[in-house]
Amino acid sequence: MTYITDKNIKNKDFSVKALDLADYENCNFSDCIFSGANLSGYNFEDCSFENCDFSNTKITNAAFKNVSFKNCKLIGLQFDECNPFLLEFSFDGCSLNYASFYQLKIKNTRFNRCTIHEVDFSETDLTKAVFSECDLAGAIFSCANLQKADLRNSINLVLDPEQNKLSGAHFSLDMLPGLLGKYRIKVD
Template sequence: MNYIVDKTFERVKFNEIPIEQGEYENCVFRQCDFSNIDLSEIKFTEVEFIACNLSMVKLERTAFRDIIFKECKMLGLHFENCNEFGLAFSFEDCQLSHSSFYRTKIKKTNFKNSTLKEADFTECDLTCSVFQNCDLAGAIFENTILEKADFRTSLNYSIDPENNRIRKAKFSILEISGLLDKYDIEIDSSI
C-alpha cells in the first residue's frame, strides 16, 4: 500500500491521471479535479482540499479523518458510504447540493458559507454542528439528531421539530418559520 505524506498536489486532473491507491496524510490538494472518479478504499488523514472539484466521486469505504474542504465543488456525494471510523471533516465555501449524509455520525461538524440545497441529512447525528451562513433550501432533516446544533445564520431550512431531535439547538427568529413549514401557516413579521 502506498503511503503519501506531506505532499502538495496542484492542478492535477485525477479524472485523467488516476490517483494512487493508498493513504494520504497531511497532504494538500489544490485546484485538483476528482470529478466522477473512484476514491474507494483510499484513506485521507489531516488533508486539505482547496478549490477542488469532487463532484460525483465514489466514496465506498473512503476514510476522511480530520479533513478540511475549502471552496470545493462537491455535488452529489454519498458520505454515508465512507468508512465510519474517525469520520471528521469541515466545509467552508463549498457547494454540497444533492449530497447525502444519510445515517452518518458527524458530531461537531462545521459547515461555513456553504450551499447544501437538497442535501439529505436523514437519520444523521449532527449534535453540536454549526451551519454558519449556509443555504439549506430543500435539505432533508428526518429523524436527525440536531441537539445543540447552530442554525442561527443559515437560511431556507425546513425542520420538523416533531420528527427530529432539536433540544438546545439554536435558530434565528428571522428563519423560525423553517420550524413551522409543515403547518402551512403564514407568519407576518411586519407587525
C-alpha cells in the same frame, strides 16, 4: 498499501489519470479535479482540499479523518458510503448540493458559507454541528439529531420539530416559518 505524507499536490486532473491508491497523511490538494473519479478505499488523514472538484466522485469506503474542504464542489457525493471510522471533516465555501450524509455520526461538523441544496441529513447525528451562513434549500432533515446545533446564520431551513431532536439547538427568528411550515401558520 503505499503511504504518502506531507505532500502538496496542485493542478492535477484525477478524472483523467487516477490518483495513486494510498494512505495520504498531512497532504494538501489544491485546484485538483476528481470529478467522476473512483476514490473508493482511499485514506485521507489530516488532509486539506482547496478549490477541488469532486462532483459525482465515488467514495465507497474512503476514509476522511480530520479533513478540511475549502471552496470545493462536492456535488452528489455519497458521504454515507465512506468509512465511518474516525470520520471527521469540515466544509468552508463548498457546494454540497445533492450529497448524502444519511445515518452518519458527524458531531461537531462545521459547515461555513456552504450551498447545501437537496442534501440528505436523514437520521444523521449532527449534535453541536455549526451551519454558518449556509443555504439549506431543500435539505432533508428526517429523524436527525440537531441537539445543540447552531443554524442561526443560515437560510431556507425547513424541518419538522416533531421528527427531529432539537434540544438546545440555536435558530434565528427568520427561521420560524421553516420550523412551523407543517402547521400552515403564517408568520409576518
